[in-house]
Amino acid sequence: MALKIQPLSDRVLVEAQEAETKTASGIYIPDSAKEKPQKGKVVAVGSGKKDHKMTVKVGDTVLYGKYAGTELKLDGNDYLIMREDDILAIV
Amino acid sequence: MALKIQPLSDRVLVEAQEAETKTASGIYIPDSAKEKPQKGKVVAVGSGKKDHKMTVKVGDTVLYGKYAGTELKLDGNDYLIMREDDILAIV
Amino acid sequence: MALKIQPLSDRVLVEAQEAETKTASGIYIPDSAKEKPQKGKVVAVGSGKKDHKMTVKVGDTVLYGKYAGTELKLDGNDYLIMREDDILAIV
Amino acid sequence: MALKIQPLSDRVLVEAQEAETKTASGIYIPDSAKEKPQKGKVVAVGSGKKDHKMTVKVGDTVLYGKYAGTELKLDGNDYLIMREDDILAIV
Amino acid sequence: MALKIQPLSDRVLVEAQEAETKTASGIYIPDSAKEKPQKGKVVAVGSGKKDHKMTVKVGDTVLYGKYAGTELKLDGNDYLIMREDDILAIV
Amino acid sequence: MALKIQPLSDRVLVEAQEAETKTASGIYIPDSAKEKPQKGKVVAVGSGKKDHKMTVKVGDTVLYGKYAGTELKLDGNDYLIMREDDILAIV
Amino acid sequence: MALKIQPLSDRVLVEAQEAETKTASGIYIPDSAKEKPQKGKVVAVGSGKKDHKMTVKVGDTVLYGKYAGTELKLDGNDYLIMREDDILAIV
Numbered sequence: 001m002a003l004k005i006q007p008l009s010d011r012v013l014v015e016a017q018e019a020e021t022k023t024a025s026g027i028y029i030p031d032s033a034k035e036k037p038q039k040g041k042v043v044a045v046g047s048g049k050k051d052h053k054m055t056v057k058v059g060d061t062v063l064y065g066k067y068a069g070t071e072l073k074l075d076g077n078d079y080l081i082m083r084e085d086d087i088l089a090i091v
Numbered sequence: 092m093a094l095k096i097q098p099l100s101d102r103v104l105v106e107a108q109e110a111e112t113k114t115a116s117g118i119y120i121p122d123s124a125k126e127k128p129q130k131g132k133v134v135a136v137g138s139g140k141k142d143h144k145m146t147v148k149v150g151d152t153v154l155y156g157k158y159a160g161t162e163l164k165l166d167g168n169d170y171l172i173m174r175e176d177d178i179l180a181i182v
Numbered sequence: 183m184a185l186k187i188q189p190l191s192d193r194v195l196v197e198a199q200e201a202e203t204k205t206a207s208g209i210y211i212p213d214s215a216k217e218k219p220q221k222g223k224v225v226a227v228g229s230g231k232k233d234h235k236m237t238v239k240v241g242d243t244v245l246y247g248k249y250a251g252t253e254l255k256l257d258g259n260d261y262l263i264m265r266e267d268d269i270l271a272i273v
Numbered sequence: 274m275a276l277k278i279q280p281l282s283d284r285v286l287v288e289a290q291e292a293e294t295k296t297a298s299g300i301y302i303p304d305s306a307k308e309k310p311q312k313g314k315v316v317a318v319g320s321g322k323k324d325h326k327m328t329v330k331v332g333d334t335v336l337y338g339k340y341a342g343t344e345l346k347l348d349g350n351d352y353l354i355m356r357e358d359d360i361l362a363i364v
Numbered sequence: 365m366a367l368k369i370q371p372l373s374d375r376v377l378v379e380a381q382e383a384e385t386k387t388a389s390g391i392y393i394p395d396s397a398k399e400k401p402q403k404g405k406v407v408a409v410g411s412g413k414k415d416h417k418m419t420v421k422v423g424d425t426v427l428y429g430k431y432a433g434t435e436l437k438l439d440g441n442d443y444l445i446m447r448e449d450d451i452l453a454i455v
Numbered sequence: 456m457a458l459k460i461q462p463l464s465d466r467v468l469v470e471a472q473e474a475e476t477k478t479a480s481g482i483y484i485p486d487s488a489k490e491k492p493q494k495g496k497v498v499a500v501g502s503g504k505k506d507h508k509m510t511v512k513v514g515d516t517v518l519y520g521k522y523a524g525t526e527l528k529l530d531g532n533d534y535l536i537m538r539e540d541d542i543l544a545i546v
Numbered sequence: 547m548a549l550k551i552q553p554l555s556d557r558v559l560v561e562a563q564e565a566e567t568k569t570a571s572g573i574y575i576p577d578s579a580k581e582k583p584q585k586g587k588v589v590a591v592g593s594g595k596k597d598h599k600m601t602v603k604v605g606d607t608v609l610y611g612k613y614a615g616t617e618l619k620l621d622g623n624d625y626l627i628m629r630e631d632d633i634l635a636i637v
Contacts, residue, residue, distance in 0.1 A: 006181040008146060008153075013180070037434055037445075044180075050142065051414060055372060062372075063445075065434060070128055070156060070179060081128075081154075081179050088434060088445050089377070089408075090370040097272040099237060099244075104271070135271075141233065161219055161247060161270060172219075172245075172270050188363040190328060190335075195362070226362075232324060252310055252338060252361060263310075263336075263361050279545040281510060281517075286544065317544075323506065343492055343520060343543060354492075354518075354543050401616055401627075415596060419554060426554075427627075429616060452616060452627050453559065453590075454552040461636040463601060463608075468635065499635075505597065525583055525611060525634060536583075536609075536634050 007046035007081055012056055014040035014064065014087075016078035037063040037088055040080065054084060063088045098137035098172055103147055105131035105155065105178075107169035128154040128179055131171065145175060154179045189228035189263055194238055196222035196246065196269075198260035219245040219270055222262065236266060245270045280319035280354055285329055287313035287337065287360075289351035310336040310361055313353065327357060336361045371410035371445055376420055378404035378428065378451075380442040401427040401452055404444065418448060427452045462501035462536055467511055469495035469519065469542075471533035492518040492543055495535065509539060518543045553592035553627055558602055560586035560610065560633075562624035583609040583634055586626065600630060609634045 007013050017039050041061050048054040056062060069082030098104050108130050132152055139145040147153060160173030189195050199221050223243050230236040238244060251264030280286050290312050314334050321327040329335060342355030371377050381403050405425055412418040420426060433446030462468050472494050496516055503509040511517060524537030553559050563585050587607055594600040602608060615628030 004182060008178050008180055009176065011179060037436060046180075047146075055411075063436075072128060072154075085373065087372050088375060089372055089410075091368060095273060099269050099271055100267065102270060138237075163219060163245075186364060190360050190362055191358065193361060229328075254310060254336075277546060281542050281544055282540065284543060319544075320510075345492060345518075401618060419593075427618075449555065451554050452557060453554055453592075455550060459637060463633050463635055464631065466634060501635075502601075527583060527609075 003043055005044050007044050009046050010049050010052045010054065010084045011046040011081055012042055012054075012062075012084050012087065013044040013072075014062060014069070014080045014082065015043050016040045016080060017061075038066060038068070039063055039091070043079065046084075052084070056084060056087060056090060060090050062090055094134055096135050098135050100137050101140050101143045101145065101175050102137045102172055103133055103145075103153075103175050103178065104135040104163075105153060105160070105171045105173065106134050107131045107171060108152075129157055129159070130154055130182070134170065137175075143175070147175060147178060147181060151181050153181055185225055187226050189226050191228050192231050192234045192236065192266050193228045193263055194224055194236075194244075194266050194269065195226040195254075196244060196251070196262045196264065197225050198222045198262060199243075220248055220250070221245055221273070225261065228266075230266075234266070238266060238269060238272060242272050244272055276316055278317050280317050282319050283322050283325045283327065283357050284319045284354055285315055285327075285335075285357050285360065286317040286345075287335060287342070287353045287355065288316050289313045289353060290334075311339055311341070312336055312364070316352065319357075321357075325357070329357060329360060329363060333363050335363055367407055369408050371408050373410050374413050374416045374418065374448050375410045375445055376406055376418075376426075376448050376451065377408040377436075378426060378433070378444045378446065379407050380404045380444060381425075402430060402432070403427055403455070407443065410448075416448070420448060420451060420454060424454050426454055458498055460499050462499050464501050465504050465507045465509065465539050466501045466536055467497055467509075467517075467539050467542065468499040468527075469517060469524070469535045469537065470498050471495045471535060472516075493521055493523070494518055494546070498534065501539075503539075507539070511539060511542060511545060515545050517545055549589055551590050553590050555592050556595050556598045556600065556630050557592045557627055558588055558600075558608075558630050558633065559590040559618075560608060560615070560626045560628065561589050562586045562626060563607075584612060584614070585609055585637070589625065592630075594630075598630070602630060602633060602636060606636050608636055 003013070005013060039061060042056050042058050045054050045056060045058060064082060064087050068086035069080035072079040072081060094104070096104060130152060133147050133149050136145050136147060136149060155171075155173060155178050159177035160171035163170040163172060185195070187195060221243060224238050224240050227236050227238060227240060246262070246264060246269050250268035251262035254261040254263060276286070278286060312334060315329050315331050318327050318329060318331060337353075337355060337360050341359035342353035345352040345354060367377070369377060403425060406420050406422050409418050409420060409422060428446060428451050432450035433444035436443040436445060458468070460468060494516060497511050497513050500509050500511060500513060519535075519537060519542050523541035524535035527534040527536060549559070551559060585607060588602050588604050591600050591602060591604060610626075610628060610633050614632035615626035618625040618627060
């Protein structure tokens with residue numbers, strides 16, 4: 001299902017994923033980390049800003065900080081809309 | 092009815108909408124989100140700034156943060172005037 | 183009566199108006215808004231800055247935030263001197 | 274008497290004037306304003322900065338905020354040295 | 365084992381090393397320092413930003429502040445993802 | 456005696472002078488000012504920064520804020536090293 | 547002994563020196579100064595940033611603020627790694 005949503009500026013819409021004990025690339029998200037990064041899939045990407053060309057693409061799996069973004073909910077899934085600069089890495 | 096109001100700089104005038112349980116594009120605005128985004132329709136758009144070309148257009152439905160903007164009231168409807176950078180996405 | 187005053191930089195001198203229940207363009211200034219915008223008429227305009235060309239003109243009616251600017255008083259009317267960026271919209 | 278003092282950068286030396294009930298241009302400085310602007314005469318002007326060309330000239334009467342600048346005293350008069358950006362208007 | 369992870373922007377993924385009493389270059393990390401720098405090996409490097417070309421390379425041993433970065437865990441090793449500007453030196 | 460010291464960047468080394476009741480140019484430094492400017496003689500001047508060309512020269516007498524700079528002592532005299540932007544005026 | 551360490555960006559590695567009562571150039575570091583500058587010898591210098599060309603060289607004796615930098619220890623000597631902008635002067 002395609003989402004009809006266009007993030008503004010350098011924002012990215014991310015579908016949060018359940019925390020797993022081991023990811024495909026073998027990365028563990030630890031339980032006791034002082035600030036646990038979260039994992040999600042990119043669902044929509046803004047067009048960027050004059051001094052910020054977007055790097056992530058729809059379909060990328062990304063890590064981001066625990067308090068990044070603003071929550072949305074769609075069909076029972078959790079979405080977050082955040083600035084690309086809040087994304088730590090593509091895994 | 093056309094509003095005779097010209098937002099200054101990179102500001103946008105938004106007509107707040109009643110929270111719905113499900114939008115046309117299927118997006119739910121959750122009750123319990125720590126910071127609930129709000130939805131509204133763009134009524135007037137400023138001319139931007141030298142380093143900020145406006146993206147939203149009159150008639151767009153937009154999401155924005157709960158504390159974004161300054162309130163106005165017109166004919167019983169709620170308006171908000173906010174900077175475009177406070178707008179999260181066009182839906 | 184012409185005022186002999188030249189606002190510096192990107193500042194604007196505004197003559198505050200009595201709050202009305204309904205303006206010419208039909209905009210209500212609500213009583214209970216968390217931050218009520220104020221209305222006034224532009225009386226004098228600074229020459230701007232290198233990176234800020236002025237938009238408002240003498241005679242414009244403008245909306246601005248409740249705490250914007252510094253108060254002056256002249257012949258019983260209230261004046262405010264504020265930066266143009268504190269002005270929300272021209273009505 | 275000419276003062277042998279050269280304000281640095283974008284600073285202005287101002288000789289504070291006694292508060293009057295009515296100025297030549299008819300402006301009252303109110304008693305009860307939350308932040309009363311002060312009035313004074315420009316005595317010396319810095320050479321500006323690369324991105325700030327000076328606007329006020331020696332002899333101008335200016336308004337400035339109550340807490341602007343640093344105090345100096347000369348022959349019983351009050352002087353203030355402040356950045357030009359602390360000056361609100363030329364009257 | 366190659367890690368399938370691409371740090372975003374000017375971020376660097378670092379594998380934390382056990383604190384040693386003496387490094388190859390003879391540097392001691394003191395016990396009682398007010399802010400102990402940490403040592404680790406660069407595992408992955410972002411592509412930088414328009415105004416920030418990356419300096420560190422995969423395989424470099426780096427020193428960084430005690431509170432730098434966000435923790436990840438992989439196969440029992442500690443990883444940190446941090447901005448390159450949080451890296452103090454290459455040893 | 457020439458001091459062998461080169462202030463870095465836009466810093467200036469100033470030899471503090473005893474407060475006088477009246478300076479050569481007739482300026483009094485008041486006792487009760489909320490923030491008393493200090494007077495001193497410029498002893499050494501940094502080479503400036505890319506966007507800050509130095510204005511003061513060795514030998515200039517300058518005024519600066521009470522809390523400006525970092526103290527040094529040499530042969531019983533007080534020195535201060537401060538950024539040129541902390542200097543208010545040349546007298 | 548040459549140290550195998552490369553400070554990143556605009557950082558400088560400094561070997562702290564014992565406080566002396568009188569330096570070669572006759573500068574005293576006072577006991578009671580509110581913020582005592584420290585003295586040290588430059589041991590390694592970063593390559594600078596796009597908008598910051600390095601000024602200090604290996605071998606320079608420098609003054610820096612009491613709380614500048616992060617501590618390292620090597621063969622019983624104290625090292626500090628700090629940004630060049632934390633260095634006050636070359637003596």
